[in-house]
Amino acid sequence: MATCDHLEASPLTQVPDGFEPICLDCIENGGQWVHLRRCLTCNHVACCDSSPARHATAHFHATDHPVITSAEPGERWRWCYLDEVGA
Template structure:
């Protein structure tokens, strides 16, 4: 399997230690799992959550790579490739 061609979109980000979906908080929603955008650092809810805020963020910004923000999980997902990003 080839390296994800979108890894160049990753920047040095400061990850929030709050462990909340910022959009769910604003709209009084609930989330199951959190993802952190590897381009801008925003932390939002995953597709298993009712509002799917991180996917909305991808469609609005075209930021392709996210990381799990769950404790003890270390993986990246590339929206453009539709698969876990190897690095």
């Protein structure tokens, strides 16, 4: 399986206290999401690329935080935007 330094530096972490499974960006703009992603740098939750607004990718472009994970129950994976590789 391919890997990268960003994935090595960003292990899966526990969901933080107070975690809300919502995309605040969608709520603020009246949008809706398909699935949610969580930034492993700052725990920001945003909608996936299958969602109309693609807020998780927008968060990456705005912050350069490279690794996300699924915020969906039971899913345990990571994705690095910079190297376009998952684990």
